[in-house]
Amino acid sequence: xxxxxxxxxxxxxxxxxxxxxxxxLVEVPEAPRRTPAEEARALxxxxxxxxxxxxxxxxxxxxxxxxxxxxEDGSPVLLVSTLAEHGRNLARDPRASLSFGEPPPAxxxxxxxxxxxxxxxxxxxxxxxxxxxLAAYQEAFPAARLYAGFGDFTLWMLRVxxxxxxxxxxxxDSVTPESYAAAEPDPTAPAAKRAVEHLNEDHADALLxxxxxxxxxxxxxxxxxxxxxxxxxxxxxxxxxxxxxARVGFAEPCTAPDGLRSASVELVRRARAADPEPAx
Amino acid sequence: xxxxxxxxxxxxxxxxxxxxxxxxLVEVPEAPRRTPAEEARALxxxxxxxxxxxxxxxxxxxxxxxxxxxxEDGSPVLLVSTLAEHGRNLARDPRASLSFGEPPPAxxxxxxxxxxxxxxxxxxxxxxxxxxxLAAYQEAFPAARLYAGFGDFTLWMLRVxxxxxxxxxxxxDSVTPESYAAAEPDPTAPAAKRAVEHLNEDHADALLxxxxxxxxxxxxxxxxxxxxxxxxxxxxxxxxxxxxxARVGFAEPCTAPDGLRSASVELVRRARAADPEPAx
Numbered sequence: 071x072x073x074x075x076x077x078x079x080x081x082x083x084x085x086x087x088x089x090x091x092x093x094x095l096v097e098v099p100e101a102p103r104r105t106p107a108e109e110a111r112a113l114x115x116x117x118x119x120x121x122x123x124x125x126x127x128x129x130x131x132x133x134x135x136x137x138x139x140x141x142e143d144g145s146p147v148l149l150v151s152t153l154a155e156h157g158r159n160l161a162r163d164p165r166a167s168l169s170f171g172e173p174p175p176a177x178x179x180x181x182x183x184x185x186x187x188x189x190x191x192x193x194x195x196x197x198x199x200x201x202x203x204l205a206a207y208q209e210a211f212p213a214a215r216l217y218a219g220f221g222d223f224t225l226w227m228l229r230v231x232x233x234x235x236x237x238x239x240x241x242x243d244s245v246t247p248e249s250y251a252a253a254e255p256d257p258t259a260p261a262a263k264r265a266v267e268h269l270n271e272d273h274a275d276a277l278l279x280x281x282x283x284x285x286x287x288x289x290x291x292x293x294x295x296x297x298x299x300x301x302x303x304x305x306x307x308x309x310x311x312x313x314x315x316a317r318v319g320f321a322e323p324c325t326a327p328d329g330l331r332s333a334s335v336e337l338v339r340r341a342r343a344a345d346p347e348p349a350x
Numbered sequence: 351x352x353x354x355x356x357x358x359x360x361x362x363x364x365x366x367x368x369x370x371x372x373x374x375l376v377e378v379p380e381a382p383r384r385t386p387a388e389e390a391r392a393l394x395x396x397x398x399x400x401x402x403x404x405x406x407x408x409x410x411x412x413x414x415x416x417x418x419x420x421x422e423d424g425s426p427v428l429l430v431s432t433l434a435e436h437g438r439n440l441a442r443d444p445r446a447s448l449s450f451g452e453p454p455p456a457x458x459x460x461x462x463x464x465x466x467x468x469x470x471x472x473x474x475x476x477x478x479x480x481x482x483x484l485a486a487y488q489e490a491f492p493a494a495r496l497y498a499g500f501g502d503f504t505l506w507m508l509r510v511x512x513x514x515x516x517x518x519x520x521x522x523d524s525v526t527p528e529s530y531a532a533a534e535p536d537p538t539a540p541a542a543k544r545a546v547e548h549l550n551e552d553h554a555d556a557l558l559x560x561x562x563x564x565x566x567x568x569x570x571x572x573x574x575x576x577x578x579x580x581x582x583x584x585x586x587x588x589x590x591x592x593x594x595x596a597r598v599g600f601a602e603p604c605t606a607p608d609g610l611r612s613a614s615v616e617l618v619r620r621a622r623a624a625d626p627e628p629a630x
Binding site: 083119124130132151153165167169171173174179180181182187212213217220222239 | 363402403404409410411415435446454460462465469491493514
C-alpha cells in the first residue's frame with residue numbers, strides 16, 4: 071500500500087490523507103525528469119512483444135499479442151498473418167491500438183510500472199519505407215526472415231494519432247503524436263533494469279547517503295531505487311516520520327547506453343562531499 | 351528459425367519444406383496434452399497483468415494495460431478507474447477483450463510462447479458475486495484494499511463469449527466459452543517456469559536419456575525442455591538428421607502443485623529401464 075501513497079493523482083475521488091507521505095526536511099532543487107513523450111518513446115523502444123487492439127467483424131474490440139518494433143520516429147511495425155484474427159481485422163478496418171507494458175520491477179506493485187497505449191491507423195508501407203520497416207522487424211525477430219515471405223503475412227506500420235503514457239501510480243500524461251515522434255529515445259533504457267537491481271543489491275549504503283544528502287531526507291533510514299533513466303533516479307525512502315518518494319538528478323544527462331554507472335558514481339561522490347543540514 | 355520448423359500450422363501460404371523436421375526413428379505412443387481449453391485456463395490463472403481492448407468514443411480500438419484475476423470459472427475480474435480511458439470506455443460500451451501472454455522462455459523466439467485472447471461483455475457484479483470478485487482481486491493486488499474504495503473505481507467482470515488460445519508457433523485453437531469455464535486449471539502451472547529452467551540447467555543428461563529412450567529419437571545428441579505441464583513435457587531434440595520437437599507424457603497427470611518433480615523423476619527412471627531399439 072505504501073506504493074500508492076507516494077504519488078497522488080490529483081483527482082482520485084478519495085480522501086487526501088491516504089496519499090500523505092513524509093515531506094522533505096531540506097529544500098532540494100527540482101530534479102530533471104524525462105518528459106512524458108520521452109517516457110513513451112523509451113518504453114516503446116524497449117518493446118517487442120505488445121498487445122494489439124483491433125476491431126472484430128461485429129465492431130467489438132479484440133486484444134491479442136503481437137510482436138512489434140519501432141522505427142526512428144517511434145512508428146510501430148507489425149508483421150501479422152491473416153490466419154490470426156488481428157490480421158483479418160486490420161485488413162477489414164485499419165484502426166488499431168498498440169499497448170506495451172514493461173515487466174514490473176520485483177517487489178513493487180505490478181500496476182506501479184510503465185506502459186504506453188498508442189492508437190492510430192495501420193498502413194501497409196511501400197518502397198523504401200517497407201524495406202526499412204521489414205529490416206527492422208527482422209532484426210528484432212530473426213525467425214521473420216522465414217515467415218515474412220509467406221503469402222499470409224502482411225507488413226503494417228501504425229500511423230500514431232494518440233499516445234497515452236502511464237508511468238505507474240500517479241504518473242501519467244497524454245502526448246501529442248508530434249512530440250512522441252520528435253522525442254529522443256533514452257539511450258540508457260535497455261540498461262536500466264539491471265542498473266536498478268545492481269544499485270539495490272550492492273549499493274544500499276550509497277543510496278542511503280544520496281537520500282540523506284541530496285534528496286532532502288537527512289533522517290532517512292533506508293533508500294530503495296525504484297527507477298533509473300538518463301536524467302536521474304527515483305528513490306523510495308524510509309524515515310521515522312514515514313515513507314516518501316524522491317527524485318535525484320544526475321549532474322549531466324547520460325548520452326550513451328553505458329552512462330548510468332559513471333552518473334551514479336558522480337551522485338555518490340556529490341553526496342559524500344555535501345554537508346547535509348538536518349532541519350530537525 | 352528452427353523454432354518455426356517444428357510445428358507446422360496447416361495452412362500457412364508457404365512451401366512445405368520450410369517446416370520439415372527430423373521424424374522419429376522409433377514409434378512412440380501419442381503423449382497426452384492439455385486441451386486448448388485447459389491451456390487457456392492455465393494461462394489466465396497465471397495472469398494478473400494483461401491488456402484490455404475497449405472501444406474509444408469514436409468506436410476505434412483502445413488497448414491498455416490492466417490488472418486482472420480470474421475466478422473459479424475463469425471469468426476475469428477488473429478494477430478500473432474512470433480517470434483511465436479504458437474505465438470510461440467500459441462505462442460507455444461494455445464490449446471488451448482481455449489478452450494475456452506468458453513471458454517468453456529464455457532462448458526461445460518471443461512469439462513462440464503462450465497467450466490467450468478473451469472477448470465478451472463487461473458487467474458490474476452485484477451482491478455475493480461482487481464480494482467474491484473483489485476479495486479475489488484484492489488478494490492479487492493488496493494495494494487495491496486502498497483504492498477499491500475510491501469513488502472513481504469500478505469493479506467489472508468479463509462475461510466470456512469468445513476464447514482464442516495460441517500456444518506458440520503452430521499451436522492454437524479456438525475454445526467455446528463453456529469448455530473454457532469447465533476446464534480445470536493446471537495445478538502445476540505456477541511451478542512450470544522454474545521446473546523448465548531446473549531441468550535444462552541441472553538435468554540435461556536426463557533429458558537426453560528421455561529423448562533417446564522415450565521420445566523416439568535414439569540418435570538424439572541433445573534435448574532441451576521447452577515446456578512442462580501436468581501431463582508431460584515438450585522437448586526440442588537435436589539429431590545428426592536435424593532438429594525435431596517431441597512430446598513425452600508422464601505416467602499419471604500431476605494433481606498437486608508440487609507434482610512435477612516426482613513425475614519427472616519417474617520419466618528418467620522409465621527411460622533408464624527402457625531398452626531403446628535404434629531403428630538405424
